[in-house]
Amino acid sequence: MGNVVNQSEMTLVSCIDKVVQLAIDKQLGEEFYNEANGLLEQIAQRMEITSEQALVFSLFIEKCNDRRITISDFANMIGCRTTRLIAMMGVADELYKRGLVNRHKRDNECYYSVPMEVIDAVKENRKFAPKSIAGISSGELYDFMNDIFEATHDDEFMLDERLRELIEANPELPIAQAFKRYELWNGIMLPGLMMCVYLNRFINHDDDMVGTHDWDDYFTRAHRVRGINQCLQNGTHPLREAGLVEPCQNDGMADPRYFHLTDKAKREFCPDIAVSVKDASKDKKLTPYTAFAPKQLFYGKGIQAQIDQLTALLQPEMFRQVTDRLAENGMRRGFACLFYGAPGTGKTETVNQIARITQRDVMLVDISSIKSCWVGESEKNIKAAFDHYRQLVAKSERAPILLFNEADAILGKRAEGAERAVDKMENAIQNIILQEMEQLEGIMIATTNLTKNLDKAFERRFIYKIEFERPTIEARTSIWQTMIPGLDGEVARSLASQYEFSGGQIENIARKRTVSLILNGAEPSAEQLNDFCRAEILSNKPAEHRKIGF
Numbered sequence: 034m035g036n037v038v039n040q041s042e043m044t045l046v047s048c049i050d051k052v053v054q055l056a057i058d059k060q061l062g063e064e065f066y067n068e069a070n071g072l073l074e075q076i077a078q079r080m081e082i083t084s085e086q087a088l089v090f091s092l093f094i095e096k097c098n099d100r101r102i103t104i105s106d107f108a109n110m111i112g113c114r115t116t117r118l119i120a121m122m123g124v125a126d127e128l129y130k131r132g133l134v135n136r137h138k139r140d141n142e143c144y145y146s147v148p149m150e151v152i153d154a155v156k157e158n159r160k161f162a163p164k165s166i167a168g169i170s171s172g173e174l175y176d177f178m179n180d181i182f183e184a185t186h187d188d189e190f191m192l193d194e195r196l197r198e199l200i201e202a203n204p205e206l207p208i209a210q211a212f213k214r215y216e217l218w219n220g221i222m223l224p225g226l227m228m229c230v231y232l233n234r235f236i237n238h239d240d241d242m243v244g245t246h247d248w249d250d251y252f253t254r255a256h257r258v259r260g261i262n263q264c265l266q267n268g269t270h271p272l273r274e275a276g277l278v279e280p281c282q283n284d285g286m287a288d289p290r291y292f293h294l295t296d297k298a299k300r301e302f303c304p305d306i307a308v309s310v311k312d313a314s315k316d317k318k319l320t321p322y323t324a325f326a327p328k329q330l331f332y333g334k335g336i337q338a339q340i341d342q343l344t345a346l347l348q349p350e351m352f353r354q355v356t357d358r359l360a361e362n363g364m365r366r367g368f369a370c371l372f373y374g375a376p377g378t379g380k381t382e383t384v385n386q387i388a389r390i391t392q393r394d395v396m397l398v399d400i401s402s403i404k405s406c407w408v409g410e411s412e413k414n415i416k417a418a419f420d421h422y423r424q425l426v427a428k429s430e431r432a433p434i435l436l437f438n439e440a441d442a443i444l445g446k447r448a449e450g451a452e453r454a455v456d457k458m459e460n461a462i463q464n465i466i467l468q469e470m471e472q473l474e475g476i477m478i479a480t481t482n483l484t485k486n487l488d489k490a491f492e493r494r495f496i497y498k499i500e501f502e503r504p505t506i507e508a509r510t511s512i513w514q515t516m517i518p519g520l521d522g523e524v525a526r527s528l529a530s531q532y533e534f535s536g537g538q539i540e541n542i543a544r545k546r547t548v549s550l551i552l553n554g555a556e557p558s559a560e561q562l563n564d565f566c567r568a569e570i571l572s573n574k575p576a577e578h579r580k581i582g583f
Contacts, residue, residue: 044158045079048072052091056111079160082131089124093134094155097147104143130191132163135184148184167202171305174203178229179237189252193226200229208232211302215275222261224271226251231278231294232302239317242281242293242428265292281428291427318396318421319433325389329515330379331508331536332501339499340383343370347391347476349431367473369494372480373487374501377537380480381438383501393476394433396422400442403462412461415443419469432475440479444491463488470494503535512536516543524559532566542569 043051052072059065069088076087092110096102104118104125125145129136135146154161166177181195197218200209212218217225230251235241245262252258264270265278266289272278277298281291299306332340345351346368356366372380388395403414426432437443443462467490470477479495481487492498504512509529514520516539534542542565549557557565 043072043075045076045155046158048075049091049094049155052076052088053095056088056092060112061117080133081160082128082133086124086128089121090128090133093125093128093145093147094152097152100146101137102145102147133161166199169203171206171208171303174199174206174208175233175236175303178233182230182233189223189226192251193223196229197225207304208302214301215271215277217271220271222257222264222270223252227261227272228277228298228302231272231292231298235294235299236303236306240424242291242424244291244424244427265289288427291424293428319394319425320397321394322388322392325385327389328382328386330382330386331504331511331515332379333505333508336499336501339497340387343497343499344387344390347387347393349391352432352476365471365473367470367475367477368496369470369473369477370479370497370499371491371495372478372499372501374482375503375535376482377535377540378501378503379536380501381436382536384434384436384438384478384480388434391431393431394429395436396425396433397436397438400437400440403443411458412465415462415465416469419465422475426475435475435477437477437479439481441481441483441486444479444481444487463491467491467494503533506530509534509539512539516540517546524562527559528562528566531563532570534566534569538569542566 052069055065055069055072059068070084073084073087073091076082076091077084080087080090082090089107092107093102095110096106099106104122107113107121108118122143125134126136128134129145132148133151135148137144137146151161164177169177177199178196181192181199200206200212201218203209204213212225212228217228219225227248230243230247231241234243245265248258248261252261261270265273268274270278273292276295278292279295281288281293346355352368356368360366372383374380384395387393398418403411403418422433422435443459443466470491471494506526506529509532510522510526513525513528514522517525532538542562545565545568546557546562549561
């Protein structure tokens with residue numbers, strides 16, 4: 034008897050740990066309840082929940098490190114009948130309503146996670162008390178709103194109810210007064226919920242644009258989504274009639290597939306941040322064309338003509354005319370271009386200069402950040418990149434350029450009969466890109482050093498394919514003289530003849546020359562420039578393979 038622990042003296046963590054161990058050992062049989070009843074009552078009293086909820090809550094805490102908990106995970110852990118799992122789903126929903134777990138539905142699957150504040154409460158041996166939603170500031174309300182969307186994006190009526198409770202609990206705030214003024218909590222299309230979607234995107238995600246396809250994420254009934262989109266497009270939706278949302282612009286024309294908040298809505302619902310509406314519309318993933326300094330580039334005659342033609346085509350008025358004509362003939366409107374050639378031949382800089390001249394911002398896709406070690410995440414990342422670009426095109430007066438720089442890793446030949454997880458992931462990413470290129474409405478440019486491994490399906494989808502050859506002697510001479518002003522013409526031609534460098538390599542040497550000038554206070558001699566060139570050749574030799582640890 035000396036080893037028996039007084040249950041009233043046990044911490045929440047200890048009680049939960051004992052319940053889980055008993056559940057695993059006894060598999061929820063009669064013997065389990067005989068031994069666990071006291072522990073479940075302790076947990077229930079401290080958390081102010083029922084004993085059955087205490088059991089399911091304990092199982093959730095055991096799996097709290099997993100952000101995608103499913104009820105079937107409990108079957109694997111403790112072993113129980115299907116009917117028992119169904120009962121647990123009902124209990125889990127009650128815990129969700131109490132804020133003790135988050136619930137998500139995706140791809141016809143329901144999964145859960147445990148909020149960190151709940152985990153902290155258990156660790157600290159105290160009852161979880163949700164933060165009060167009343168008497169808060171606008172900033173705190175915006176944070177609560179985002180938390181609600183994160184935790185409750187699968188149940189339209191629960192989402193509508195929780196958002197309404199939040200806003201009506203703070204009647205003194207401008208957002209609550211605006212909701213009341215426009216009577217947005219009334220209506221079969223849930224205009225209050227829809228307005229919160231727009232506001233949450235604008236306030237918390239710097240992007241208030243919502244596409245017709247996005248409503249599927251909030252409304253489970255297809256007929257409701259169709260009705261919403263139809264009313265938005267014909268102007269009879271309450272949000273449009275009130276002048277709170279309007280169609281986005283696509284190259285200067287209204288695009289009925291995407292809507293965003295009007296400036297009026299931003300001023301009335303969130304005046305505290307409306308003063309920075311213009312700044313808020315600046316997308317963090319975009320590099321503005323003004324960031325690219327003018328730079329003279331040298332190409333062969335054939336390449337120069339192709340670059341000039343593409344630049345002229347991407348001028349806003351010409352681009353609009355061409356894409357409209359393509360659409361009239363049943364062809365896709367988007368332009369996908371491939372710049373290929375050896376490293377340092379000016380592919381990326383050409384994109385920058387085209388963007389500067391045509392005044393188009395650039396969205397650079399970081400391929401290294403796209404790929405993830407988690408199954409399915411890479412595919413989601415690449416899809417999200419295209420979705421984001423589509424939103425940018427829809428709301429921009431002129432479409433930005435979507436740039437896949439050094440795209441060798443994702444444009445290679447697909448693996449046939451792929452069995453390895455990595456090969457399957459690569460194929461899935463490539464299939465998504467191919468599909469997106471078919472639906473592209475803007476401008477995509479991919480740069481690559483390697484084309485021998487380019488998949489034929491990609492090759493067909495690039496309307497412009499421009500090869501960047503290494504510069505000729507004449508071009509290299511001009512590059513030398515541009516990079517090193519004052520360089521003697523004969524010296525420049527001699528260097529150009531001796532070394533078949535790319536523009537990038539010549540720029541490297543020009544930088545070394547500048548560093549030498551700063552350190553030594555004197556212009557490097559022709560022989561020193563030759564030394565720099567020889568070092569550049571050595572630095573570009575492939576490194577010898579060495580075993581790890583040697």
